[in-house]
Amino acid sequence: MTMSPSEAANPTAAPTPSRVIRLDRERLLGILLPVAVFLAAIAAWEALVRLNDIPPYVLPSPSRIGEALVRDWGVLSGSLLVTLKITVSALLAAIIGGVALAILFAQSRWIELSFFPFAVILQVTPIVAIAPLLLIYLEPNTAVLVCAFLVAFFPILSNTALGLASADHNLRNLFDLYGASRLKQLLYLRLPAALPFFLGGLRIGGGLALIGAIVAEIAAGTAGQGSGLAFRIVESGYRLNIPRMFAALVLISVAGILIFLIFTLLSHLLLRRWHESAAAREN
């Protein structure tokens, strides 16, 4: 059989040279512009502090913060590791628990309905409010972990549950037609269909796990023997070591950015061949 030309896939036409140059320039600008603005803001901050002679215990300059970062690296890197470990363990637990529960929900509407109140209560109750309570019942370290888990858990659960339910109805009919078992339907249809939703939940949950860990540690205050970054912030505050406070803050931001970047990259790698959200748009 021959394919009519109108139907044949249009192989990506080679872009004209001028277009390539313009695209490259646009991309370069897209990187340079935000970097330049960011550096300018830092420089302005530095200038502001120096020109006004603001003392470091009020507002440290970026260079002072950098200094603290280097000088206290031994303490701070240890704390960074603690915070990252809590965040990652909480996130792993949230992934396992969230996906497992979502799969359970997908099996029957009744199961979903009966668990629904708990899910909603967990979702709408601000975690800061639960943290002191958890600190009464649990050891501080465990309490922090549970807090981080609880906030990361819900977006992963609800996104995955939505994804599992979103598989195309006619595809489900097709699976029925070929007599597919529930397990095969889950493995070959529902889980792949849920993947983009799950990854979206993961990106939200990753950020929230970090926030949950920080918030719980701050709630734990000096009671926390754990020495995560939030503990360092509280501690530095008491000691009026403001540059170190800022340095810890910078590390928290960096950790958050890293988590976001890792999951964005993961999303891109897993979805770029087939999902509209990740595939390059060609006009």
Added chain:
Amino acid sequence: MTPAPTRFPLLSAPLVSLRGVGKTFSNGTVALARLDLDVRPGELLSLLGPSGCGKSTALRILAGLGEATSGAVDWPGAAAGADHRGEIGFVFQEPTLMPWATVADNVWLPLRLKGVPRRAAMPRIEEALARVGLASFAASYPRELSGGMKMRVSIARALVTRPALLLMDEPFAALDEITRFNLNDDLVRLKNELGCTVVFVTHSVYESVYLSTRIVVMAARPGRVVAEIAVDEPPARDASFRRTAHYADLCRRASEELHGAMAPDAHL
């Protein structure tokens, strides 16, 4: 002359038939009322009717995807209680492909669900893709294909199990006319090559005449059969058929039946 039912009982018996099938949905909609329909081996039967007359419902009941509220689905040649779903291929109006899977993996699906490993299924996947002219697109993803090509993949997937019965629910309705004509020709050719039986749902008079060996015209509210037209033209057809007086005559007849079927609902 009496046929020879004693020697070839299956030759004259329908492959599958609906006997007095009724379908009322839980919201009270009566989609079908006492529908009688024989699907004969080797024919290309069109169900032609206005939208909402229960064509899809009838097709789904034939496939075993929906339960009839009354009446029965009969497979005269098969043992009672046998599961026929394995012998059926189904093509929906949308291509209904898995976007995360390559073209080859989409076509593999029916075999995969039957437990055939990919390596063992590969020759049949390649054959099915070659039949629809997509042999070189096995590694592509659905989003990289045009609408017509996606529909071809969908057809290849339905054919990969070599079904005795191919059910198609307005498969080309969403495609442009040129693509639709090409796919019509391909369907005629595939059906004649494979010798399978096809039930083809459409609301296009021209499509039904061009493709079918028999047209059943349905009317709505409640869904029922109002007319039957035998298309007495050899099954191997090409575009020249569209220019014959016979084609024009058949189209006119089918049109009249269709409009007759819609007359009571003229206000719609």
